[in-house]
Amino acid sequence: MKAMFxxxxxxxGLQAAFLAVAVCFSIGATDATARxxxxxxxxxxxxxxxxxxxxxxxxxxxxxxxQLAELKVDMTNGMGDKEIMDSFAAKYGATVLAAPxxxxxxxxxxxAPFAVFLAALLGTILLVRHWSLGKKQVAEPASTPEMNxxxxxxxxxxxxxxxx
Amino acid sequence: MATFGxxxxxxxxxxxxxxxxxxxxxxxxxxxxxxAPISPERLADTARRAGIAVFIAVTAxxxxxxxxxxxxxxxxxxxxxxxxxxxxxxxxxxxLWSGQEGSLLLWCWLLATxxxxxxxxxxxxxxxxxxxxxxxxxxxxxFLAVINFAAxxxxxxxxxxxxxxxxxxxxxxxxxxxxxxxMLYLGYVGFSVPFAFGLGALMMxxxxxxxIKITRVWTLxxxxxxxxxxxxxxxxxxxxxxxxxxxxxxxxxxxxxMPWLTGTAFMHSVMMQEKRGMMKSWNVWLIFSTFLLTLLxxxxxxxxxxxxxxxxxxxxxxxxxxxxxxVTLAVCIFTYILQRDHLKSDHHLESLVSRESSFLFNNLVLxxxxxxxxxxxxxxxLSEYVQGSKVTVGAPFYNRVAVPIxxxxxxxxxxxxxxxWRATSLKAVKRNFIVPSIAxxxxxxxxxxxxxxxxxxxxxxAGYFYALVAFAMSASVFTAxxxxxxxxxxxxxxxxxxxxxAAMYLLxxxxxxxxxxxxxxxxxxxxxxxxxxxxxNKNTEKELALHDTMSVGPYTxxxxxxxxxxxxxxxxxxxxxxxxxxxxxxxxxxxxxxxYLASQQPQTMVAVHSVLSWDLYVVFEGTNPDTGQPIIKAxxxxxxxxxxxxxxxxxxxxxxxxxxxxxxxTAALRVSVPQTVHAEPVLKGGD
Numbered sequence: 096m097k098a099m100f101x102x103x104x105x106x107x108g109l110q111a112a113f114l115a116v117a118v119c120f121s122i123g124a125t126d127a128t129a130r131x132x133x134x135x136x137x138x139x140x141x142x143x144x145x146x147x148x149x150x151x152x153x154x155x156x157x158x159x160x161x162q163l164a165e166l167k168v169d170m171t172n173g174m175g176d177k178e179i180m181d182s183f184a185a186k187y188g189a190t191v192l193a194a195p196x197x198x199x200x201x202x203x204x205x206x207a208p209f210a211v212f213l214a215a216l217l218g219t220i221l222l223v224r225h226w227s228l229g230k231k232q233v234a235e236p237a238s239t240p241e242m243n244x245x246x247x248x249x250x251x252x253x254x255x256x257x258x259x
Numbered sequence: 260m261a262t263f264g265x266x267x268x269x270x271x272x273x274x275x276x277x278x279x280x281x282x283x284x285x286x287x288x289x290x291x292x293x294x295a296p297i298s299p300e301r302l303a304d305t306a307r308r309a310g311i312a313v314f315i316a317v318t319a320x321x322x323x324x325x326x327x328x329x330x331x332x333x334x335x336x337x338x339x340x341x342x343x344x345x346x347x348x349x350x351x352x353x354x355l356w357s358g359q360e361g362s363l364l365l366w367c368w369l370l371a372t373x374x375x376x377x378x379x380x381x382x383x384x385x386x387x388x389x390x391x392x393x394x395x396x397x398x399x400x401x402f403l404a405v406i407n408f409a410a411x412x413x414x415x416x417x418x419x420x421x422x423x424x425x426x427x428x429x430x431x432x433x434x435x436x437x438x439x440x441x442m443l444y445l446g447y448v449g450f451s452v453p454f455a456f457g458l459g460a461l462m463m464x465x466x467x468x469x470x471i472k473i474t475r476v477w478t479l480x481x482x483x484x485x486x487x488x489x490x491x492x493x494x495x496x497x498x499x500x501x502x503x504x505x506x507x508x509x510x511x512x513x514x515x516x517m518p519w520l521t522g523t524a525f526m527h528s529v530m531m532q533e534k535r536g537m538m539k540s541w542n543v544w545l546i547f548s549t550f551l552l553t554l555l556x557x558x559x560x561x562x563x564x565x566x567x568x569x570x571x572x573x574x575x576x577x578x579x580x581x582x583x584x585x586v587t588l589a590v591c592i593f594t595y596i597l598q599r600d601h602l603k604s605d606h607h608l609e610s611l612v613s614r615e616s617s618f619l620f621n622n623l624v625l626x627x628x629x630x631x632x633x634x635x636x637x638x639x640x641l642s643e644y645v646q647g648s649k650v651t652v653g654a655p656f657y658n659r660v661a662v663p664i665x666x667x668x669x670x671x672x673x674x675x676x677x678x679x680w681r682a683t684s685l686k687a688v689k690r691n692f693i694v695p696s697i698a699x700x701x702x703x704x705x706x707x708x709x710x711x712x713x714x715x716x717x718x719x720x721a722g723y724f725y726a727l728v729a730f731a732m733s734a735s736v737f738t739a740x741x742x743x744x745x746x747x748x749x750x751x752x753x754x755x756x757x758x759x760x761a762a763m764y765l766l767x768x769x770x771x772x773x774x775x776x777x778x779x780x781x782x783x784x785x786x787x788x789x790x791x792x793x794x795x796n797k798n799t800e801k802e803l804a805l806h807d808t809m810s811v812g813p814y815t816x817x818x819x820x821x822x823x824x825x826x827x828x829x830x831x832x833x834x835x836x837x838x839x840x841x842x843x844x845x846x847x848x849x850x851x852x853x854x855y856l857a858s859q860q861p862q863t864m865v866a867v868h869s870v871l872s873w874d875l876y877v878v879f880e881g882t883n884p885d886t887g888q889p890i891i892k893a894x895x896x897x898x899x900x901x902x903x904x905x906x907x908x909x910x911x912x913x914x915x916x917x918x919x920x921x922x923x924x925t926a927a928l929r930v931s932v933p934q935t936v937h938a939e940p941v942l943k944g945g946d
Contacts, residue, residue: 136654136655145507146502147507147653147654152501152502152863152878152892188648189649189651190650193654194652194655194656194659195638196650199646200645200646201642204638204650204652204656208627208630208664209660211630211631215626215627216620223616226607
């Protein structure tokens with residue numbers, strides 16, 4: 096009962112902690128500069144340099160100043176993050192997004208790493224358990240009639256009455 | 260010189276082919292015991308000598324190319340494309356690896372050098388070295404065939420010979436670029452050696468784990484070169500590219516990181532084979548995968564399979580590499596299937612909480628990280644195949660997916676050394692983890708007190724949250740490793756009467772491998788702290804007139820001049836900035852932008868002032884064409900110097916691990932105590 100109570104307390108504590116973290120995570124940065132910085136890191140520069148838009152530093156880059164200005168205008172016009180991302184993708188193509196979206200086949204890009212990790216983790220745990228259980232089984236002394244007969248014979252011959 | 264170089268390469272290929280053929284025949288004759296007109300041992304020795312001669316031939320070819328660069332021989336296309344008269348001598352030397360053909364020649368030369376050393380040391384185990392030498396010869400045949408037929412470095416210019424060359428890519432005209440590629444290549448190419456030994460040992464059903472002991476130094480040195488090469492590349496990216504970062508998850512960066520991950524996994528899991536005869540199949544496949552990933556990395560770098568900012572050298576040689584990877588994989592699978600009964604484990608894991616288990620999880624995490632990077636690198640191709648359109652998989656993807664995996668790995672870095680081999684009790688685990696747990700929570704509290712406010716900031720931004728976890732885990736892992744080391748040193752000090760410093764030295768000498776490993780782990784922890792600092796980066800950009808100021812963090816930058824300069828190689832614009840802290844002038848910085856004359860390519864030269872807590876990183880972005888005034892971007896990058904300090908510790912730790920441990924007899928001589936004092940509980944854990 097005491098253990099159950101303790102477990103329930105622990106469970107509630109964990110619930111509260113989880114809720115607190117979830118609440119904290121749900122609080123997004125609302126500052127415009129932070130949002131601009133964050134969004135500029137969600138896009139690639141379209142000049143072909145392969146750099147993230149917010150970090151493109153080519154002197155005289157023909158693309159990044161235009162894209163960054165466009166981003167500012169979109170933000171000023173009150174567009175949401177998703178709207179801006181859709182608008183950029185429509186204008187520059189899907190490769191302008193610095194990471195795959197979470198829709199359609201692109202979702203596979205996000206799921207596969209965690210799925211592989213979890214499968215490998217589970218597989219490893221099961222394997223270790225299987226090995227350690229197997230070891231225990233092997234270690235246990237056999238108690239077949241033949242083995243019991245041998246044990247009795249050894250006891251008689253050595254005069255030992257202690258158990259193995 | 261071109262004819263001499265081409266001839267040397269052709270001779271090298273012929274010698275390597277002979278090494279492969281004669282070596283293969285000799286090994287077959289030895290294995291089957293068939294009678295032959297020539298003694299198989301003598302045939303194997305001629306093959307070995309041919310392998311040694313390959314080194315001489317390829318060295319001659321490499322010399323020919325460097326000589327051509329130094330003497331401005333623009334009749335050779337490669338020299339014309341990657342050098343010019345005004346280029347500094349050290350960069351002319353670096354021209355050897357600045358393009359496709361030259362870097363493949365460097366690859367061949369390093370491979371020949373490794374092969375040369377391997378073949379000279381054949382007396383260690385003649386038969387195993389003969390197998391490894393023959394496999395190395397097969398790899399050499401492939402690379403020499405590529406540079407003889409697909410990417411010849413000595414092809415001549417058609418038509419008139421130009422008076423000057425195109426010059427070296429400006430990005431490569433930086434001191435670190437003189438050593439970064441050779442280091443990286445030493446790492447890449449070096450994995451051929453443990454691969455050759457692993458495959459050879461499997462082919463000949465080599466008894467026991469001796470082949471792992473033989474290849475240990477090779478693997479460790481190779482791993483060190485690869486690690487050092489990767490970090491030199493990071494430092495180069497930080498100091499030259501001018502975007503304020505050091506790792507962009509570019510496919511080429513990923514290509515170097517993947518074999519590093521599997522190689523690191525291999526170095527950990529071979530310990531299980533050495534100590535307990537476990538994981539034999541796993542280890543063989545780890546080294547096979549590492550070698551295959553080095554080939555894949557080369558394909559990614561050069562084949563144009565994926566787009567990359569490092570696309571210095573794209574061509575159609577990818578097909579050659581696909582074939583090489585296919586053949587290698589087929590040989591590995593075939594050999595494994597044929598000999599798999601030789602790889603049965605002597606023992607199995609006995610407990611989920613044990614050193615073996617931690618190695619297993621460490622391998623799991625390293626390989627998952629490798630999969631994530633491979634997946635992210637190749638997903639654009641997969642997406643194009645499935646959806647008909649490419650997508651970009653950039654830094655945001657990796658930061659979200661790879662960072663949690665990295666943190667889990669950090670956790671294992673601390674936990675692993677605390678667990679004994681085979682099994683342990685829960686009580687012992689608790690005892691070992693009390694101090695690290697305290698360190699973890701103290702760090703969290705310290706971060707909350709001195710870090711950003713309000714506290715919810717730590718949780719509202721993923722970057723801050725990961726940084727908090729990384730700081731706390733790092734403190735915990737550092738404490739775990741340090742307390743374990745100090746506990747051991749304490750026991751030695753008590754036994755011998757030496758002071759703690761002397762005891763720490765003696766403890767390390769007694770098991771260099773273990774404590775070298777500890778130092779490497781501490782280096783990793785320090786690097787993680789440095790990486791976590793990136794969550795707090797700040798930057799600001801401003802056009803500065805004379806005596807205008809801009810602020811970033813605690814610094815105020817005042818523009819005290821901007822001017823131009825030129826030399827035979829480049830023209831440059833630069834600004835002079837006085838830097839103030841708390842109203843006092845501290846130092847001056849001069850960020851620069853160059854335009855190289857031969858290539859007409861611009862290049863930033865970043866000004867960096869580095870202290871323990873942060874880097875002030877200033878970039879000359881350009882000049883406003885209307886006002887002629889410089890546009891300056893200033894970054895405050897916290898804890899970056901920790902990354903470089905961590906690398907120094909990793910290098911030091913690897914060197915310690917390479918030093919042979921004192922044998923018990925020598926150790927006893929060093930300790931002036933009666934021989935009865937022999938109990939070393941802390942050393943029993945092994946590596």
